[in-house]
Amino acid sequence: SQTIHQWPATLVQPVGSPLSLECTVEGTSNPNLYWYRQAAGRGLQLLFYSVGIGQISSEVPQNLSASRPQDRQFILSSKKLLLSDSGFYLCAWRRKARYTEAFFGQGTRLTVV
């Protein structure tokens, strides 16, 4: 069966520090991968998606970047965090077949102080 792992679960970082959140998927190959952010009391905003190794599409201009160094690994990064980067970050994967649902990781709650 497929599983998705996301870590860390919580993170408190000072403004201006770097960020690296990692997500890995097991039990499938060549998935579509996604990073979403959920601000407090709001819906999910798609940040990045990837259809293959090294292929990253950005949905919104921001202080963050994403990379996919391996087929089932998706990394969210920042060189210098801003207060506005605080939120709940969710990684997700989907099969490439049509009409498939996304499966989500446990999420990372990031607080920038």
Add this chain to the structure above:
Amino acid sequence: AQKVTQAQTEISVVEKEDVTLDCVYETRDTTYYLFWYKQPPSGELVFLIRRNSFDEQNEISGRYSWNFQKSTSSFNFTITASQVVDSAVYFCALGSGGYQKVTFGTGTKLQVIP
């Protein structure tokens, strides 16, 4: 562009009451798909249902039922005889545009009071 609107921000019901969560979507694609997810306090999104644009049959799964109406671009979710464990944030989502992107609504927080 695609958009999902969940006009109900928060709903409170007493246990055993029925409750309907509304979802209205917008898309120019003729082929698309719709989802409902549940987000319990733990934070992880749990997939509930998927519905394709060419299948307007309503679906029932236990206490859950979904009403898909293309004429009104709505995909509403009803919980019958609600329970405290149903308390969560529920998200409606729309997938289209080459099946690579899924757009979520802002969610409806449901509180079931014992």
